[in-house]
Amino acid sequence: MSKIKSADKCSGCGVTKSKTFWDYPNGTMLCDKCEKKFGNAWETKNSNSAAKMSGWLIFFIVTLVLSCLLNIYLGYSDIAGVLIYLNQPNAFNVYLILFADILIFGGIVVNYAYSAWLMSVRSSNAVPFTKLALVAFLVTNIISLAWLYKLGAEIPAAGDISRAFIYPIIWLGYLNSSKNVEEVYPVNSRKLKTLDYLLLIVPVVGAILMMFA
Secondary structure, three states: OEEEOOOOOOOOOOOOOOOOEEEOOOOOEEEHHHHHHHHHHHHHHHHHHHOOOOHHHHHHHHHHHHHHHHHHHHHHHHHHHHHOOOOOOOHHHHHHHHHHHHHHHHHHHHHHHHHHHHHHHOOOOHHHHHHHHHHHHHHHHHHHHHHHHHHOOOOOOHHHHHHHHHHHHHHHHHHHHOHHHHHHOOHHHOOOOHHHHHHHHHHHHHHHHHOOO
């Protein structure tokens, strides 16, 4: 941001007369009054819109979309496998597992889809929500693995382990260390909403319910 002497129009209030106009990266300007009132917020907003997404950041958003599609497939397969046991004597456990599966896979799909959208539109809650979505995914998988151990089931294949644990850990590291992420989503403009927390706990709740089946 720089200050220039000009007769241009303020992008904030529309006045054309000001001793000084403050020039911003995307070509907008603020008069002295508006600059004092909300100059910092305006600069953050315009810095955010001016920063370009790197190839790695775009690739990460693509992986979120692909993860949604993969979990839709995995959820459908898992739920279809549970449905065939609905007529068994221990129907309560079957219904509990079915409900838990819906929460787990439905929650993961919604969280990742929402994360991809937030990151794409550069929302103020994009980075904190996406980080917590990855943490929720990791915690859900840890609990699910404990449930499989409880049942005496086989250890998942290497590919499943990689998807469940390595994927979230790698991208959490990226979101915490990337300079491009800081430029595109300024730290001082990040915030979470109440609905975000409700969405984030859904798959974890599903995994906890599974432990009682």
